[in-house]
Amino acid sequence: MGCVSFGIQTLKQIQSGEILKGLRDSKKIPEPKRLELRKEILKHVEYWHVSFVSSKYIDKFNINQAIFYGINRALPKGSSAMGRTKQIGNLIPNSQNKGLDPVSTFEKKPFLFLDGNYKLKITNPIEGYLSIPKGDDLIPSISAASILAKTFRDEYMEKMDRKYPGYGFAKHKGYGTEEHRDALRKLGISPIHRLSFCDFLRREGSEPSLFPT
Numbered sequence: 001m002g003c004v005s006f007g008i009q010t011l012k013q014i015q016s017g018e019i020l021k022g023l024r025d026s027k028k029i030p031e032p033k034r035l036e037l038r039k040e041i042l043k044h045v046e047y048w049h050v051s052f053v054s055s056k057y058i059d060k061f062n063i064n065q066a067i068f069y070g071i072n073r074a075l076p077k078g079s080s081a082m083g084r085t086k087q088i089g090n091l092i093p094n095s096q097n098k099g100l101d102p103v104s105t106f107e108k109k110p111f112l113f114l115d116g117n118y119k120l121k122i123t124n125p126i127e128g129y130l131s132i133p134k135g136d137d138l139i140p141s142i143s144a145a146s147i148l149a150k151t152f153r154d155e156y157m158e159k160m161d162r163k164y165p166g167y168g169f170a171k172h173k174g175y176g177t178e179e180h181r182d183a184l185r186k187l188g189i190s191p192i193h194r195l196s197f198c199d200f201l202r203r204e205g206s207e208p209s210l211f212p213t
Contacts, residue, residue, distance in 0.1 A: 001051045002074060004048045026136065048145075050149050055192055055194040068121065113132060115133075115135035115146065116131055116133065166187050
């Protein structure tokens, strides 16, 4: 789960096309371009954080609770961190969200802009939040957070590919491709797999084995 905040001047530069050209949903950006954008994002952010939630947590509490937990972990902690950022997410006017002013919108206290359509219980000291469907294609800070989260997660999956070879983690990055499912049928479940994802093995009548932990 990624969180990014840009300053007002940076937002204006993004809006004018001076910096961070091509910000959008990370899944729609080729990998080399995502890595280029990550370097540039990290040069311009006022705040950023990427949080990971374990497969065990997801299995215990479900994916939605894991998302909420990850969001809270990604937000700034403490008054000093909050003082460095006026906004956790930033809006920028375009053809899809007319009338939203990146300078005057929610400047008094930090405010969260979130990709999706969620109702949250935020435990961090923020003014509030706004869920925006397809926000990672519309809002610069959400796009940037999406890019940071995906690139760091992809690198983690590449490490897991070396630790648990045979599953193709470096290729499919953990997504439920048929190649990934075939590897699970052959090798069983690794310690980093979500058991809830692997239910298809039981439905097929093949009880998976477990790697020793």
